Amino acid sequence: MTGTTPTGAASNRLTLDGETVAFEEGESLFELARRHGDAVSSLCFDDRLEPLGACRLCAVEVEGQARPVASCTTLAHAGMVVRTRTADLERHRRILTDLIVSENPTGAAIDSLRGSASQELAQLAGRYEADGRRFGGARSGASRADDANPMILRDYDHCISCYRCVRICSEQQGDDAISVGGRGFRTRITTEFDGLLADSACTFCGQCVQTCPTGALADRRALEHAETPGELAATRSICPYCGVGCSLDILTKGERIVGVRPAPDGPANEGALCVKGQFAWEWVQHPDRLTNPLVRKDGELVEASWDEALDRAAEGFREVAAAHGREAVYAVASGRAPHESAYTIQKLVRVCFQTNQIDNCSRS
Amino acid sequence: MAGLAATLGRGAMSNPLADMEKPDVIFCIGTNMTETHPVAATRLKKAQARGATLIVADPRRIPLARRADLHLPLRVGTDVALLGAMAHVIEREGLVDETFLAERTEGWERLREHLRAFTPEWAEGICGVEAADIERAAIAYGRAERGAIYYTLGITEHICGVDNVQSLCNLMLMTGNVGRPGTGINPMRGQNNIQGAGDVGALPNHFPGFQPVTDPANQEKFERAWGVRVDLQKGMTKVRALERAGEKVFGMLICGENTVVSDPDAGHCRRALGSLEHLVVIDIFLTETAELADVVLPASAWGETDGVFTNTERRPQRVRAAVAPPGEARAEWWIVSQLAKRLGAGGFDYESAAQVFDELCSLSPTYHGLSWELVAEGRHQWPVPEAGHPGTPLLHIGEFPRGRGLFTTPEYRDPAEVTDEDYPVWLTTGRRLAHYHTRTMSGRSAGPEFLVPEEVVEVHPADVAAWGLTDGEPAILASRRGSVVVKVAADDTSPRGTVFSSFSFSEVPVNVLTGSGYDPITDTAELKVCPVRIEPA
Numbered sequence: 001m002t003g004t005t006p007t008g009a010a011s012n013r014l015t016l017d018g019e020t021v022a023f024e025e026g027e028s029l030f031e032l033a034r035r036h037g038d039a040v041s042s043l044c045f046d047d048r049l050e051p052l053g054a055c056r057l058c059a060v061e062v063e064g065q066a067r068p069v070a071s072c073t074t075l076a077h078a079g080m081v082v083r084t085r086t087a088d089l090e091r092h093r094r095i096l097t098d099l100i101v102s103e104n105p106t107g108a109a110i111d112s113l114r115g116s117a118s119q120e121l122a123q124l125a126g127r128y129e130a131d132g133r134r135f136g137g138a139r140s141g142a143s144r145a146d147d148a149n150p151m152i153l154r155d156y157d158h159c160i161s162c163y164r165c166v167r168i169c170s171e172q173q174g175d176d177a178i179s180v181g182g183r184g185f186r187t188r189i190t191t192e193f194d195g196l197l198a199d200s201a202c203t204f205c206g207q208c209v210q211t212c213p214t215g216a217l218a219d220r221r222a223l224e225h226a227e228t229p230g231e232l233a234a235t236r237s238i239c240p241y242c243g244v245g246c247s248l249d250i251l252t253k254g255e256r257i258v259g260v261r262p263a264p265d266g267p268a269n270e271g272a273l274c275v276k277g278q279f280a281w282e283w284v285q286h287p288d289r290l291t292n293p294l295v296r297k298d299g300e301l302v303e304a305s306w307d308e309a310l311d312r313a314a315e316g317f318r319e320v321a322a323a324h325g326r327e328a329v330y331a332v333a334s335g336r337a338p339h340e341s342a343y344t345i346q347k348l349v350r351v352c353f354q355t356n357q358i359d360n361c362s363r364s
Numbered sequence: 365m366a367g368l369a370a371t372l373g374r375g376a377m378s379n380p381l382a383d384m385e386k387p388d389v390i391f392c393i394g395t396n397m398t399e400t401h402p403v404a405a406t407r408l409k410k411a412q413a414r415g416a417t418l419i420v421a422d423p424r425r426i427p428l429a430r431r432a433d434l435h436l437p438l439r440v441g442t443d444v445a446l447l448g449a450m451a452h453v454i455e456r457e458g459l460v461d462e463t464f465l466a467e468r469t470e471g472w473e474r475l476r477e478h479l480r481a482f483t484p485e486w487a488e489g490i491c492g493v494e495a496a497d498i499e500r501a502a503i504a505y506g507r508a509e510r511g512a513i514y515y516t517l518g519i520t521e522h523i524c525g526v527d528n529v530q531s532l533c534n535l536m537l538m539t540g541n542v543g544r545p546g547t548g549i550n551p552m553r554g555q556n557n558i559q560g561a562g563d564v565g566a567l568p569n570h571f572p573g574f575q576p577v578t579d580p581a582n583q584e585k586f587e588r589a590w591g592v593r594v595d596l597q598k599g600m601t602k603v604r605a606l607e608r609a610g611e612k613v614f615g616m617l618i619c620g621e622n623t624v625v626s627d628p629d630a631g632h633c634r635r636a637l638g639s640l641e642h643l644v645v646i647d648i649f650l651t652e653t654a655e656l657a658d659v660v661l662p663a664s665a666w667g668e669t670d671g672v673f674t675n676t677e678r679r680p681q682r683v684r685a686a687v688a689p690p691g692e693a694r695a696e697w698w699i700v701s702q703l704a705k706r707l708g709a710g711g712f713d714y715e716s717a718a719q720v721f722d723e724l725c726s727l728s729p730t731y732h733g734l735s736w737e738l739v740a741e742g743r744h745q746w747p748v749p750e751a752g753h754p755g756t757p758l759l760h761i762g763e764f765p766r767g768r769g770l771f772t773t774p775e776y777r778d779p780a781e782v783t784d785e786d787y788p789v790w791l792t793t794g795r796r797l798a799h800y801h802t803r804t805m806s807g808r809s810a811g812p813e814f815l816v817p818e819e820v821v822e823v824h825p826a827d828v829a830a831w832g833l834t835d836g837e838p839a840i841l842a843s844r845r846g847s848v849v850v851k852v853a854a855d856d857t858s859p860r861g862t863v864f865s866s867f868s869f870s871e872v873p874v875n876v877l878t879g880s881g882y883d884p885i886t887d888t889a890e891l892k893v894c895p896v897r898i899e900p901a
Contacts, residue, residue: 174409245675291691334620335558338671
């Protein structure tokens with residue numbers, strides 16, 4: 001939605017920081033303000049979730065209202081006069097950010113490997129020069145160091161109770177594995193019966209990790225590479241598991257794969273992944289990978305050069321065809337490899353042996 | 365896919381994945397979608413949260429069944445009876461779409477006659493689902509403004525897989541639930557690029573783009589493209605090729621498939637591969653299958669390879685190399701091209717995956733309007749017949765590829781093997797969320813191994829007691845083909861008398877047991893039904 005200006009009916013207009021702007025039916029003041037600049041931020045907002053108005057960072061002034069309102073839960077109406085850049089609002093945002101940062105033991109700085117949204121608080125803290133020192137003292141949240149699952153780190157010392165994890169688990173994933181326990185300062189994110197994730201309804205899809213704005217929930221597989229040297233880079237690809245075809249980014253440092261992140265604009269998944277796509281990628285660079293062609297000699301498979309292996313492979317098929325006929329050579333293409341693999345294999349069978357002795361693995 | 369190709373003219377998912385949020389009645393049968401297609405299943409959960417009715421037919425109380433408004437726990441292998449009875453009720457209650465029947469279908473009168481015998485009471489005696497529940501399901505689907513059917517291998521991996529698919533197709537056609545958003549018949553493809561493997565012509569009956577090899581015009585077309593005249597005769601299916609190994613087939617090239625663990629009747633499969641004179645395997649690991657090869661060629665893996673996958677909704681999308689492959693591993697298109705050149709073939713001088721893909725597009729009617737550049741964004745769903753075409757997210761609008769939708773008249777048949785005194789228990793096989801196929805990938809990743817470190821056989825708690833088994837202790841599971849030892853897990857997901865296991869662990873090679881029969885049309889193995897005996901180890 002960013003960067004576009006809808007051409008609504010003349011009645012769908014309001015005044016935003018002195019300018020007349022058009023809004024879309026059902027659009028919130030937060031979404032409208034975001035299309036017109038970066039004055040308003042939020043830590044509890046995620047495009048895929050129902051707005052909650054919990055963090056209060058997105059407050060704006062609406063003429064006629066005694067106090068600032070949460071822009072994410074206030075719909076745009078014709079004729080409204082909205083201010084997002086006043087000195088009062090900026091002061092409010094600065095203090096609020098400082099208060100939130102004070103909850104964090106390490107300030108706002110956090111490894112970006114933790115998750116897609118993990119830098120949101122850090123960015124805000126940078127903007128408002130918030131170091132949290134103004135509000136020292138007790139902190140809420142208690143990390144679950146006892147949850148030894150190798151996928152999701154539950155580092156609740158960084159939790160700011162935005163409930164994005166709770167909401168994404170319910171609204172998007174439909175698993176309702178994460179809940180809220182306690183009240184007020186003792187509010188905490190937990191699971192049913194306060195237990196471990198593996199004993200809950202959690203399916204380890206990782207959506208909570210990716211929406212967490214502070215890295216309190218974090219990708220443990222990726223964090224194993226916190227010390228791996230190299231710039232973090234992302235390559236857009238498609239998940240290698242089932243047929244849904246979820247778009248994702250492969251995270252790398254140099255020649256090392258260090259993680260996976262769902263693509264919010266993936267047509268099949270719209271930002272979701274499952275446990276396999278999110279966390280099961282380490283096989284790619286596993287030491288068991290085949291690194292050399294192998295040929296059987298005296299009953300044993302031994303390493304060979306490409307030339308030797310390919311010559312041997314071709315010679316064997318030529319001999320089979322000569323002895324038993326063209327249709328004695330058969331090929332099975334993979335439903336796991338890309339098109340170019342299966343295409344060249346079927347072409348090889350049809351061109352080299354002029355038969356249709358080709359299938360793929362879909363019948364079992 | 366053959367079932368739909370015959371009745372509609374196109375064997376593929378009819379509606380886009382985004383449509384899963386739009387039906388008002390969803391009928392899922394033979395699909396453990398929350399475990400096998402988890403991200404697609406989130407869309408069904410959203411539809412349900414918005415008020416859609418979810419009906420799930422599955423022998424087991426799978427997670428989707430636990431969420432369902434109505435669960436139909438049919439006995440394994442009795443889908444034709446259940447679906448025929450649903451069609452019977454829809455007709456009886458006057459819920460058929462007469463206009464749709466008249467304008468877009470053929471064969472209705474024959475089917476109506478055929479359905480007379482399929483009373484819900486008769487079906488209850490076969491499938492074990494209460495007649496009243498069959499009626500409720502039929503009426504809900506029959507009355508739906510937008511009714512959508514989803515299925516996977518629980519429908520197709522039977523000796524009557526084609527009959528099952530066509531029974532579903534009958535339900536869809538008689539109610540006109542097709543060609544509109546939130547409707548349709550939607551087989552969910554199981555592997556990342558299994559749709560693509562068919563699209564590109566890795567099939568014994570089709571050239572790329574599903575062009576029949578038996579049509580002389582296609583033979584000419586590919587002779588012009590490749591300079592070689594390919595036989596007009598269909599090839600064998602893989603199942604037949606393995607059956608004829610050592611008598612008709614003597615050389616095999618297997619790419620990226622762990623055949624001896626994933627295929628039915630593993631003992632037979634191992635013997636078949638052993639009887640070949642020449643076996644070449646292209647893979648990324650030394651799988652159980654690669655260990656049997658004469659030559660093993662190391663391929664680059666996902667994350668190391670540029671290419672295209674086509675997902676279950678017919679959407680080709682780009683995969684990209686993020687890192688270099690290890691050692692000497694190379695892209696499969698390069699390996700295969702080198703092999704083809706050594707076999708004397710021309711036309712394999714590719715320098716990139718892009719060149720291979722663009723050649724495919726030039727020869728395939730379904731991809732003709734696509735190119736390597738265009739699939740970069742993944743915005744098209746095939747068919748894309750010409751350049752500039754926006755793609756076809758929704759199939760069957762206005763007309764079916766074959767013209768009219770064809771009603772068929774499937775008869776109920778028992779599975780290839782039924783339970784008896786020696787093998788009194790039904791085994792059905794499937795997948796688990798954390799793992800994938802034979803674990804060559806997920807088994808080498810910490811997360812899945814933490815969640816599911818070993819295989820179990822799920823047995824209803826009452827059966828655990830009745831059969832003298834102990835929860836957590838090993839049992840011997842035996843069929844007419846072999847036996848395996850596996851730990852018992854008391855679990856009420858399975859109904860009484862039916863046990864479940866996945867084939868993911870080579871330590872528990874469940875496919876030693878399976879392989880009782882094959883669909884006569886598609887040669888798909890009956891992996892979902894296998895009578896077994898179970899006793900303490």
